[in-house]
Amino acid sequence: MLFRSRFSLVLVAALAVVACGKKEEPKATAPAAAANAEEKVLNIYNWPDYIAKDLIANFEKDTGIKVNYQTFENNEGLQAKLVAGNTGYDIVVPGSVFVKAQIDAGLLKKLDKSQIPNYKNLDANLMGKLVGVDPGNEHVIPWAWSFTTVAINKAKVAKALGSTPMPENAWDLVFNPTYTSKLKSCGIAYLDSPTEILPPALHYVGKKAYSEDPADHKAAGEMLAKVRKDIRLFSSTMIDDLAGGKACAALGWAGDFIQAASRAEENKSGVEIEVLLPKTGGLIFFDTIAIPADAKHPNNAMAFINYYLKPEVSASQTNELGYPTANKASLPMVTPEVAQNKAVFPDEANLGLMVPPEALGNATRESMTAVYTSFKKGK
Numbered sequence: 001m002l003f004r005s006r007f008s009l010v011l012v013a014a015l016a017v018v019a020c021g022k023k024e025e026p027k028a029t030a031p032a033a034a035a036n037a038e039e040k041v042l043n044i045y046n047w048p049d050y051i052a053k054d055l056i057a058n059f060e061k062d063t064g065i066k067v068n069y070q071t072f073e074n075n076e077g078l079q080a081k082l083v084a085g086n087t088g089y090d091i092v093v094p095g096s097v098f099v100k101a102q103i104d105a106g107l108l109k110k111l112d113k114s115q116i117p118n119y120k121n122l123d124a125n126l127m128g129k130l131v132g133v134d135p136g137n138e139h140v141i142p143w144a145w146s147f148t149t150v151a152i153n154k155a156k157v158a159k160a161l162g163s164t165p166m167p168e169n170a171w172d173l174v175f176n177p178t179y180t181s182k183l184k185s186c187g188i189a190y191l192d193s194p195t196e197i198l199p200p201a202l203h204y205v206g207k208k209a210y211s212e213d214p215a216d217h218k219a220a221g222e223m224l225a226k227v228r229k230d231i232r233l234f235s236s237t238m239i240d241d242l243a244g245g246k247a248c249a250a251l252g253w254a255g256d257f258i259q260a261a262s263r264a265e266e267n268k269s270g271v272e273i274e275v276l277l278p279k280t281g282g283l284i285f286f287d288t289i290a291i292p293a294d295a296k297h298p299n300n301a302m303a304f305i306n307y308y309l310k311p312e313v314s315a316s317q318t319n320e321l322g323y324p325t326a327n328k329a330s331l332p333m334v335t336p337e338v339a340q341n342k343a344v345f346p347d348e349a350n351l352g353l354m355v356p357p358e359a360l361g362n363a364t365r366e367s368m369t370a371v372y373t374s375f376k377k378g379k
Helices: 005-019 035-036 054-064 076-086 095-103 116-121 124-129 154-163 177-183 193-206 214-226 239-243 254-266 297-310 311-321 328-333 349-352 362-377
Strands: 039-048 066-070 143-155 187-189 232-235 249-253 273-276 285-288
Touching: 039 297, 054 066, 054 297, 054 311, 076 095, 076 193, 095 285, 116 297, 116 328, 124 143, 143 154, 143 193, 143 254, 154 177, 187 193, 193 249, 193 285, 193 362, 214 362, 239 254, 249 254, 254 273, 254 311, 273 297, 297 311, 311 328
Parallel strands: 039 066, 187 232, 187 249
Antiparallel strands: 143 249, 143 273, 143 285
């Protein structure tokens, strides 16, 4: 795990550069012939545990393009690399709340949709939800979507709570001292990122989840300070933490929690993990496929995006990882077990309660980072 402090100095400098203004928009590269002329190499930078096991090997076999695959731990780290330039990457997977600032700063290349015939498979409704961060859907497509929520180890939480009943609102388990003071005995885990923790905290205290007001951030920080002593782990992924028993309650991503449940079942550990649907709603997020402006192999990147949008490829992602994609054509290939899991595809009632993502400006991210850093340090 890369702790937030490793990025603090770099991120401050990075945000300053972004704030200076918009760079000239890089033009989309020429299709077809240019792709054949490129070196058969593709460098991908993605989140951990976020790709079907055979996807890379199958893409390499199908195209002859050699993939170099590396991972990052949070959006702040990716942002710092993009701003610094010369990343060496051809595909990156930023969270949607960071995308608009990256586009405005000229950090992402426009997609050449003429090289992506499978673009037609994308769900127009889901793509419409990205227009606020990517006007005209010109720069990114969804890698996956899910929601931020709470998951528990059912047996350990029941034991730790004792005679105290489960709360009506799942957020109480990680934000309310009445519950966190009991669950600290078996371990509470938080995602290690300001922009992953502050929005649900803001939502919990009745503020706008993506509020730009520093006073709102302070109010969320005051709530978080009351439970700081009860938080055991700050992690980039909850999969091993939950499956291995390091944590009994976690604030994180539903898709990762589903993988944790599957891993615990595979290990025959007897651990039963439940993904909860908060009464006041979770926070929907999109992670997106983007091409850095300085990508050395943009046409190979376009070929990868087109491959990813094959229905069977997108379906394998959802079936294996528990993360839906925006590929509408893949839905008939999703297994019934996954399709009927409300933690993968929430029903209309729960979906209606969820908070959609919004773009976070530089000043907002700086304010959230300051509050989060103080909270994590226990100040």
